[in-house]
Amino acid sequence: MEMDMKMRMNTNAGVNVSMSMNMNMDTNVDVNMNISDDLFLPLDESEKDSEFIAIESRSFIADAARRFSRNKLAMAGFIVLSAVVLLAIFGPVFSHYTFDGQDPSSRNSGSSLAHWFGTDKFGRDIFVRLLYGARISLMVGFVSAGINMAVGIAYGGISGYLGGKADMLMMRVVDIIYAIPSLLYVILIMLALGSNIRSILIGICISSWVSMARIVRSEILKLKTLEFSTAAFVIGASKARILFRHLLINALGPIIVTLTFMIPQAIFTEAFLSFVGVGISAPFASWGTLVQDARAFIDIYPMQVVYPVLAICVTIFSLNFIGDGLSDALNPKSRR
């Protein structure tokens, strides 16, 4: 502060030296004694900074990224999730085991150098099966979240933007889909269409897009009333342009946050289906089916349950931390 003041003084040629000596005097009790007459000369405009900007401005995204990266839990989640994704994509390439390769000579073996996490009752390498399971579980999570986002944004955006009767009708449909428990549909769909990834995706997506649609719609309704959308309309931006450029970009925060919470939801659902007995069928395995298969021998070989359980928990944990971190970072109210 003081430095700042002195520097400003020095730029002005006619500054009296006695003045900077008095600089430290903060109190106003007896300074009058030390003040020389020429201090009462008017101040040049250059010595003022009345229009300075008090808070440095940053773009919203940069600001959010900065706050996200400062959140230790969220960053840890991000790193762990990245590691899991990379392992799922590239891990199987470096292993000479396959997800269905059986080895009758070593069944239910414990951890060893050959089989890091041991083998299952058919002598299949559990580590490799976990990696393939990760592919299926993560794919279910990410793909369903992507479909949900696309459908939800389109539906909610259109509904909110149109408003009136169309909006009412579209929201009734959402209400109805929302009110029917999605897990029941999913089970029925799995039974009707067969136990494969496609049916799981259809089952999950058929109902879970509605929460995204609701969020997008309410954001759009909120933003529609703000001045800037009127302003955009006045300056001649087209309707579609207003909808997608202004409104959706502003609603990005809640959309991303909802998305990060949808992925664990989908992984949950997939695991639930495996448990109920309509999950991915053998020899393919998701994390859910790995747990389910090993459950029968939980007393004898508990580790066969523990590995997939850990994989599920760690992944969902990371996703939840990322989601929490994002919702803090993207919430303008928590901006500091």
Place this chain on the structure above:
Amino acid sequence: MLLNIQDLTVEFTTPQGTVRAVRNVDYGVGAGEIVGVVGESGSGKSVGMLTLMGLLADNGRVPTGTIEFDGRDISPSGLTSKAQRRDYEVRMRKIRGNEIGMIFQDPMTYLNPILTIRRQMTEGIITHTRCTEKEAEHIAVGLLGRVGIPNPQSRMRQYPFEFSGGMRQRIIIAIALSLNPKLVIADEPTTALDVTVQAQILEMIRKLAREEGMAVVLITHDLGVVASLCDRISIMYAGRIVEEGTADEIFYDTRHPYTEGLLGSINNHSTDAKKALIPIPGSPPDLLKLPDGCAFAPRCARAMRVCVGHAPARTAFSETHSCSCWLCDPRANRVHSETEVTTT
């Protein structure tokens, strides 16, 4: 003096640093007086009053200052132990709503949306008087009638969202006045309202205060609002009182350039329609980086070199009129006349 504040400083701890919202303020209000406190947002006027009520946010601190109300010490500073804080809170609870009523700025957010007006009107009365629900309800109906709400009996059952902004503000006023407090603090009571309603509300506050002999502190950013209403006016800038005086002294014997600026930016329809509004250049100072000298200097057209490094002392012109500005220093005029300054 009903209220006597000495050397009050209020600070807030924020992630960016310490904000000094009120700085060494002395202030007093006599019984039955109607006074105004005027300043821009962030000038510390509301924070000062919230401190008096003991309603500071959690990050607020009061490093110095004594507050005396009706002969009792209610200073929020120097409360170090937990017992002291609890004792202070117990004392304040008896005063809040009972001896000091507060009218808030935004009638839309200060009423609880899911409680009936009856509940929100009577809870304070019951807390302080130990009367029954029925008696409190009777009092509340009378109050609603006095603040001009038609059919008070039936409207007691309604919720805030069923009232207009002006009506809600009347309810908030009724709550503040419900126990005939000795002092009413009105924090921008009309800012959120339509112009036509503003005058009615202000007149009502004045009338009720006079009838009951209540003292009123009217906090506003609008000099026009206080002009006709207040006995005395204080002008605040960046946490300090820069000029104080009776309404006449402030309007016709203006001393502080900031007060001049405020007067210049009043939209006065009646007197001089052709006169352009003169805005004060710049924006209020960053309370995190207050300059050593006068906080107004960066925006002041008549700032002098002394203003930058030295805080101005208070100069008294009469019993009631005082100003903190280097221009009031006798040397200012002398130097000015010697050097024939072009700036006005």
Place this chain on the structure above:
Amino acid sequence: MLKYILKRIGIGVLTMFVLITVTFFLARLMPGNPFETDNLSRAVLDRLMSEYKLDRPLGEQYTSFLSSIVRGDLGVSFKKPGLTVNSLVARSGRYTMSLGLIAFAVALLLGISLGIWQAVTKSGVVRGAILTASTLGVSVPNYVFALLLMMLFGVKLKLLPVLGLDTPAHYILPVATLSAYPIAVMSRLVKNSFGEALSQEYVILARAKGLSVLKIRLRHVLKNAVLPVITTSGPTIAFLLTGSFVVENIFSVPGIGKEFVNAISNRDYTLIMGLSIFVGMLIILANLLSDIVNCLVDPRLRLDT
């Protein structure tokens, strides 16, 4: 208010209709004939088909299905002759109901109090502990949680019974499993809503009236803070009912969930249909109920038309 409730009931009825229709047609899509594994003769098969009206046109099957459900008849089991869905529900429903209601009460109580504690405490340790626990609660699938509890308390420590539902002690592990997720969700919700309500300006006005902090928190803050809890209680009940599929299986509770999973592994399609519709209706009713309670607590909703 009446209009709001009527509208909700209307949506509820419509939802039930959609549920029944979807269930019916999905069941028709399911592969295979329910009797094909039973090695029955052609004549017996035909008799069974006509008895179960499977030889009629689809439209007729649908209308007769719909009308029997409206009459309260949820159908019969294909695999276990003589077993009706209604009798199954009557037999196993009370287990599921008692587990679900206890878990719901526990979730409300613990979820709300943990949320409030988290919102008002100044201790970073408490906040961090509850936050971690609640993140754990939403991150661990309930069957994983059930298996862990079973291994720890039942198998290793032998503290608690793990099979059946005979004594009050039998309830502890299933209820803990069922309520873990709702507790975590509700505590997060209440932490946010309570914190938000605490910072509202009506709290300042309430303090300016001279009310005590406790009174303000109970009357002004808590009432506003539980609004989102009421809204989520519908989905929570849905979660508890579907969660019973898992929990009842692991802890061998002869409830609706266990019957449902058995029906799935037997591919007993009519039983699956009947139970789906029953569970679905319970959930729709729970949603309706939470809407009505919400409307009673929040007067602003009564304006919504």
